[in-house]
Amino acid sequence: MPNRLGISSMSLGRAWAGHTMEEKLSQAAAHGFQGVEIFFEDIEYLAGSVPGEELPAEQQIHAAKIIRQLCDKHDLTVICLQPFLFYEGLKDRSEHSRRIEKLKIWFQLVKILGTDLVQIPANFLPAAEITSDVDVIVQDMIEVANMGLQQDPPVRFVYENLAWGTYIDTWEAMWEVVEKVDRPNFGCCLDTFNIAGRIWADPASIDGTVPNADAALKESMERLVQRVDVNKVFYVQIVDAERLDTPLLQGHEYHVASQPPRMSWSRNCRLFAFETERGGYLPVVDIAKVIFQRLGYEGWVSLELFSRTMADPGPQTPREHAMRGSKSWKRLKQELRI
Template identity: 60%
Template sequence: MPCTPAIATMSVGRAWVHPLPAKLTQIAAAGFQGVELFYEDLEYLAREHSPSDAEPSESSLLAAAQTTKDLCAGLNLQIISLQPFLFYEGLIDRAAHAQRLTKLRTWFRLAHTLGTDLIQIPSNFLPATETTGHLDRIVADMVELAELGLQQRPVIRFAYENLAWGTHVATWETLWTVVERVNRPNFGACLDTFNIAGRVWADPAAESGTVAGDADAVLAESLARLVRTVDVRKVFYVQVVDAERLAAPLRGEGHPFFVAGQPARMSWSRNARLFLYEQDRGGYLPVVEVARAFLAGLKFEGWVSMELFARSLAEADPAVPREHARRGWRAWELLREELGL
């Protein structure tokens, strides 16, 4: 099928400001056809029917999922995925692993209620003291998860994503190794321009904002290898997003985005992502080159998500969802024009 635009629900984590219905309404009004739904948005919606200091019950979450599905149906928005299922693979504590699998069964019910068959899994970024980088363990964990998904009716698929700050799976190469070794029809990849360029080409802790050496050549070689290596049938969707060139390197407590113990790329990602073609706001990653590898090189056809995390989303102005949705749609339209989609 042709590339179809989607957007994340522009969730801002625990700093919840804008209600989900307002965000979804503006996403649809901007022209988007699909939405990546954040689990946290369901939690906030569920808390409207349960004490604010309590963990929402499964029944409250399922009610929130049904409300969300009905709202999206009324807006002609398809829910393309539920994300992020965090901190799963490679856990050293196997009791914690079992707890995540118990949580997964709730996610299965949520996905079915939402009408999506896709759950996205970011690579684990817990400390190396809590996770193993042993690929046999990571693959075995993912096989277990995929097999559980295959038992669901309808089947649940999983899109695994390498985070640029992942503890053990930070590059698309390691991600692809896991996907190949898992070798299940419902287990594939989510490829993200930020997480590829932000690892291979950019470094927010460096004065230059880029990795040492010839960053352009390193990225070009990586993308050429990606096009030669990746089976596009195993790419379940892609995300296209830029990031801000920081005024000062993100290192040390003097930087406003610095968080002790948190990787610089994670702090950068949470605060300073931008939509594509926003150089006037500081955007500087070679996003078009990465997107071209996805859409022209791999010939990907499917959902293209304009995902965003940024400090601007926490502003209380009620116009924030509308402004960001319009910016996201403009980025999609310009990308379509440049790549001839």
């Protein structure tokens, strides 16, 4: 399958205050995007505007139908529904059961949206609430994978490490889970921000990097080529981030006491690749070359941007972000010759 361009719909949802789904989707399509990731928040936000006294699940289903109609109108494919948050490793097993019941609704939503993918990001609840026991995490993932296989058509799950994940914060830790789950419908997402943002960068340090950053990244990429089965990479996210003028510590404008610095950085400071004039500095191209050229990945590529800039209520905001993303993708294709 040739590489196809998608954009994360966090760029489409609540973060873009004052802009309708129609505006956001039309701008994505107009600037060459072929697909979108739909966030569950998009569905919840739209469901809240649906008139009537339907039950929440029915409202969500109604909202998903509206989103699907808009995507069909603009010839956009829904890449996945995400994020199925705070699932794996819960110590409170009654809460685990509630998550499983929620997933049953998600199975209906993905079918309506026309996708077969649900993304599960690594759990970042406090350590007191989740276990570090990989066996428990794996069994939780086997449970959802088996449920997905029983659907018609089957539903796939894409697991993603987060740079601020409580335990699964590197691609290596994520891949260990994928290997042990060992189900055909359970794979992963490789995200340049979450890879570089953990092994190479540190927004809380003076120079924005970890000690021996280049060597650590090189060694990690060699392991990735040797270990990862490209058939288990269900899609890829390409994104950069700003180098901050001062460390993201207490007193910094983006600091949130309840969040790890990398999470606060992620929420405010992501950039599209090649936006060095805006402060982009992660080794995005180096990682992308490994994924596309050495690992041989072909498939959906999403530009997952979280940024304070998306909160701008101005009418130009969706268009500006779509233009920036399109420019970034064209440059990346030239750089990688894909």
